Amino acid sequence: xxxxxxxxxxxxxxxxxxxxxxxxxxxxxxxxxxxxxxxxxxxxxxxxxxxxxxxxxxxxxxxxxxxxxxxxxxxxxxxxxxxxxxxxxxxxxxxxxxxxxxxxxxxxxxxxxxxxxxxxxxxxxxxxxxxxxxxxxxxxxxxxxxxxxxxxxxxxxxxxxxxxxxxxxxxxxxxxxxxxxxxxxxxxxxxxxxxxxxxxxxxxxxxxxxxxxxxxxxxxxxxxxxxxxxxxxxxxxxxxxxxxxxxxxxxxxxxxxxx
Numbered sequence: 001x002x003x004x005x006x007x008x009x010x011x012x013x014x015x016x017x018x019x020x021x022x023x024x025x026x027x028x029x030x031x032x033x034x035x036x037x038x039x040x041x042x043x044x045x046x047x048x049x050x051x052x053x054x055x056x057x058x059x060x061x062x063x064x065x066x067x068x069x070x071x072x073x074x075x076x077x078x079x080x081x082x083x084x085x086x087x088x089x090x091x092x093x094x095x096x097x098x099x100x101x102x103x104x105x106x107x108x109x110x111x112x113x114x115x116x117x118x119x120x121x122x123x124x125x126x127x128x129x130x131x132x133x134x135x136x137x138x139x140x141x142x143x144x145x146x147x148x149x150x151x152x153x154x155x156x157x158x159x160x161x162x163x164x165x166x167x168x169x170x171x172x173x174x175x176x177x178x179x180x181x182x183x184x185x186x187x188x189x190x191x192x193x194x195x196x197x198x199x200x201x202x203x204x205x206x207x208x209x210x211x212x213x214x215x216x217x218x219x220x221x222x223x224x225x226x227x228x229x230x231x232x233x234x235x236x237x238x239x240x241x242x243x244x245x246x247x248x249x250x251x252x253x254x255x256x257x258x259x
């Protein structure tokens with residue numbers, strides 16, 4: 001790579017974020033092709049399946065077989081007969097590839113794009129000090145972004161603000177799906193901690209969090225109007241512009257108390 005600074009150029013080596021097509025196939029039926037970073041793919045398959053409601057519970061996902069092809073990676077996912085994904089056909093599968101910035105690309109109908117998760121009834125209350133502790137750890141817990149400058153992260157912290165899990169990806173939706181899958185595999189209770197996002201809080205991100213049972217999420221950037229409305233109706237405490245020393249609470253402010 002040729003790097004220029006203040007009018008002077010030099011040849012240097014650089015780390016570049018990797019993304020490639022990841023084909024999601026359920027019981028032999030193709031569902032979507034996602035542009036994603038090719039790591040933590042078992043977490044991705046499980047989290048994607050849950051947040052897209054292709055399985056009703058983790059036990060319905062029976063196996064994941066990964067195959068590296070010339071064009072990308074295929075994830076052949078076997079689900080139980082009772083899983084919604086077992087009933088996929090050409091009329092219900094996605095029509096377009098899911099691009100790194102898009103969480104609902106290829107949805108066929110409006111009701112597929114705007115989904116209402118079940119309301120979270122029992123969510124914990126957290127202290128601002130715990131949120132601050134978690135935010136202070138973000139930069140050090142993103143090695144791929146530190147190397148490339150091109151990655152999003154989804155972070156899970158406990159009630160005291162200790163970061164427990166981090167997943168990175170070129171796509172913010174993919175990072176969250178990977179985190180959800182990792183949380184399920186690790187047996188972490190979604191109502192017991194805080195979700196932190198190094199991106200904006202869009203509708204799809206709130207929907208994925210609510211579907212996973214996560215009742216508190218904080219994004220370092222802004223929320224969208226639809227995200228705020230969905231968080232309010234789904235019982236999710238939504239925090240935006242979360243930075244060291246400052247944050248905005250958009251919904252359910254009683255869940256984040258001073259201290």
